[in-house]
Amino acid sequence: MIIFVICIIAAAVGAVAVLCVLSRRNSEEARYKGAAANIYRDKLLKWSLMNPYQSAENVLSADDSLFVYIKNARSKGKHQYVFCVGDKVYIGRGRNDNQLILSDPLVSEKHCLIYAENGTAYIYDLNSGNGTVIKRGRFDKGFMLSGSSCVLEDNDEIILGESCLKIKIFKVEADLFDQR
Template structure:
């Protein structure tokens, strides 16, 4: 008998909380927060190359600035003999995401073309740094 009342109480609690959530949603006009471009922008690992800390298909979110290189002072450290200590930097300028080569020895490629200085990144662009290949997602 007590078990029946306990189950009934749990069912009523679930219904109560569901109705409360629906009421709050209706009261707020059903608006959902729209995430900004900055929070959805990132890099997908297409080929991890020599990097044990990356996996193919992994996602690296980019918010604000991301420095890439072999040294430990970078946000993204690549264990690759063809990557310079401070190789590249991704950052926001106005509303665009930019990539800049930091004077690396072996260069940075965007869509199979060597990056001379800096460029605007677009969704779908492929970035090659050493043996690692990334795809821009957003």
């Protein structure tokens, strides 16, 4: 009887822990999608201000609605970024021209570039000294890019030197604007 009660309590505690993890994931997703909606909204506003006499319908391309959420896996959730892939995202150690700066001595000044073409995200290694490793799936050892590009998929991991970046790729949909 006591063992049965202990099992029920353990199951309840486990269920609460799973619910906490799931709710944290959902709130994280809501935050980065909300940030992307704000970026997209700002792009539309900027276009409207520069072209006051034209309709803002369909002015942004498919590349402008493609976003990437980058989370540094080794920083315990402290470093999270949202970028519009249509704007080209440079990653490297240099502080001048990169959108994402990694303070890792094994990362080149300009290491790699994430860009969009025809609504698809790509990553291009900018002939970095140590290369760019793309890891797909839990058990994939990854493959090295060196001066070449490949399609970037949702849930890929990018390994640059000692840094590991987890990737989520998503499109901004019209329903994101209705969340507020």
